[in-house]
Each structure stands twice: as C-alpha cells, then as structure tokens.
C-alpha cells in the first residue's frame with residue numbers, strides 16, 4: 001500500500017526555461033500550414049533570459065489519465081493541433097531511439113501521460129513573441145524529461161514557426177529548407193551570444209494590447225494576396241540573409257542596423273500590401289522610427305536600429321556606449337508623465353526593479369543576446385506540485 005507521502009515517487013518532474021527571440025530578417029508566410037514550412041529563411045537574436053523567458057514544468061506518471069496543459073495558470077485544450085504535433089513528434093523520437101540503440105530504456109515514460117504547466121514572465125498580450133519562447137520551452141522540457149536528442153528545432157517549428165529559433169542562443173538562422181517533409185527546415189546557430197558583447201537590445205513597450213490580427217492568420221492572407229511578399233521572399237531575403245550573416249560575423253553594426261531596419265520596414269510594407277491591409281504599427285511606433293533616424297542622422301552613423309514584429313512595440317538594437325544617451329533621448333521625447341503608460345521601457349524597468357530589491361552589488365543589466373533553453377535544477381521552482389497539478393491554481 002502506497003502512503004500519501006510517497007505520491008511524488010512515481011511522478012517525474014523536469015523544469016526548463018527558454019528565451020524570446022527577435023528577428024532581424026523576418027519570417028512571414030508559409031508554404032505548408034501543417035508542417036509550418038516558411039517561404040523564406042529568417043534570422044534572429046536570442047534575448048537574455050534575465051529579462052524575458054518562458055518556464056515550463058512537465059510531469060510524467062503512470063497515474064495520470066490523460067495529457068493536460070495549463071498556460072499562465074489556466075487549463076487549456078491539449079488537443080490543439082500544434083500542441084499535438086509537438087507531443088507526437090517528441091514521442092516519435094523516443095520510440096526511434098528505443099528501437100535504434102537503447103532497447104528497454106524509458107519503456108514506461110513513453111506510455112505515460114504528461115502534465116504540462118507553462119508561464120511567461122512577461123504579458124502574453126504584449127506581442128513579444130510569447131509563442132516562440134513557449135513552444136521552445138515545451139519541446140526542450142519534454143526532450144529532457146524523456147532524454148531524447150536529435151533535431152529538436154524541427155519539432156519546436158511545428159508548434160510555432162519562430163519557436164525553432166529560440167532553441168539556440170546568440171544569433172540564429174532558420175533555413176527555409178526545400179524538402180516537402182520539412183526535415184531540412186531547421187534552425188542553426190550562426191554565432192553564440194558571446195560573439196558580440198557590445199550588442200544591446202531594448203524593448204520599448206508601446207502598447208500591451210492584444211494584436212488585432214495574429215501572425216498565423218495575417219501571414220496566410222499576405223501569402224494569398226501580396227505580390228510584394230512574393231518578391232521579398234524570392235528576390236530580397238536570400239541576398240539579405242548572406243549580408244546579415246556577414247555583418248554579424250564582422251560585428252559591423254552599421255550594416256547590421258541598416259539591414260534590420262530595412263527588413264522590418266519591408267515586412268510592414270508587405271502587411272500594407274496585403275488585401276485587406278494589416279496595420280501593426282501605430283503613431284507611437286512611427287514616432288520611434290522617426291526618432292531613430294534623426295538620432296543616427298545627427299551622428300552621421302547608424303548607432304541605433306529599430307525592428308517591429310506583428311505589433312506596435314519597438315525592439316531597439318544598439319551598442320553599449322550608446323545605450324544611456326539613447327534612453328535619455330527616448331525619455332525626453334516620450335516623457336512618462338505625459339504619456340501615462342503608453343510607452344515604458346520593459347527591459348530597463350525590469351532591471352531597475354531588481355536593483356532596488358537587491359540593492360548592492362548592482363546586478364549586471366544584461367539587455368543583450370543570451371543563451372538557449374536550459375534546465376532549472378532547483379526543484380522548488382517546479383510549476384507543478386507533488387500531486388502533479390499546478391501549484392498556483394486553487
């Protein structure tokens with residue numbers, strides 16, 4: 001007879017965290033909706049998990065009757081096709097490994113059901129690539145729990161396209177691939193986060209509102225209606241990928257920044273070329289764009305670059321020596337008093353909160369590229385309690 005105290009014994013828990021990534025050559029458009037295969041390659045910078053991250057705990061037990069998932073404290077439908085793809089593909093890898101070289105291992109864990117609990121340390125509605133960090137975290141955590149290795153980025157890709165790039169730290173490219181089965185549509189690290197120590201990333205939260213048109217639906221309409229998108233995918237992105245990789249390798253900020261801004265602008269132009277058109281930028285976004293260009297013109301050099309995803313929030317890339325002056329300039333033109341909460345500085349704000357809490361020594365403000373997913377060793381940080389249910393839920 002099993003005593004209540006023993007209930008944790010037959011549940012295995014693993015907790016991991018995964019980062020957000022911000023593309024500098026954008027992914028927009030699929031050639032296969034189910035496998036999530038893109039019409040062009042893309043490239044992103046993985047942000048440091050000190051600022052923004054997803055955390056996921058997966059528990060596995062013979063006692064669980066069904067697979068279940070809780071996102072930010074609320075139970076969600078486990079039968080969503082993209083979640084099912086990730087679970088199916090991970091379990092396929094487990095089966096493959098077992099038959100290949102490790103017969104008998106983890107026989108139990110494969111037949112067991114899983115409980116998944118995931119949360120972001122930033123508002124999902126803020127349009128900050130929450131699905132990328134979330135799916136990367138889910139796939140990475142499952143892979144650690146079931147001890148599978150292999151091409152995990154193709155599995156994360158089937159959760160959300162951009163999630164495949166969050167499987168690595170630093171500078172990451174997603175090869176569009178040519179195959180119909182998607183096996184060559186993989187993410188690959190271009191350079192690690194340590195490659196460019198002076199690079200800084202700031203997130204200017206213009207609005208935390210949910211976007212009117214999600215990426216999935218938006219890019220589908222663009223593929224169907226925008227001839228500019230077709231031109232971009234075929235004639236612009238291939239060369240731009242090469243130039244961007246060279247700029248990163250040489251740490252050439254001026255080229256990196258210019259390509260980043262042009263790519264963001266072309267992405268938003270394809271949204272405008274979509275019929276009916278999609279508007280992600282608002283007046284504040286456009287004023288940030290104007291400010292960055294005026295700032296660069298003043299110094300006759302590209303010191304700061306902006307990029308915008310499917311929402312109005314600006315992500316700023318710059319170099320360490322320019323951060324404090326540029327932040328002063330932003331605060332001057334967008335004074336928090338007059339703007340209310342319209343514009344605040346998420347990355348900077350988080351750092352300030354921490355420095356107040358910990359007083360001294362001041363923690364390093366790592367608003368810079370960061371590493372890929374990792375395992376959390378401290379078991380007290382599991383999001384699921386000993387009964388396999390969320391700790392936070394009532």
Ligand code: DP6
Pocket residue numbers: 022023025026027028036042129131132159160161162163215216217309310
């Ligand atoms: C504008 O990866 O969210 O952020 O594959 O349908 O889940 P799905 O789309 P998603 O699209 C991201 C689009 C983007 C550009 C980018 O991150 O490359």
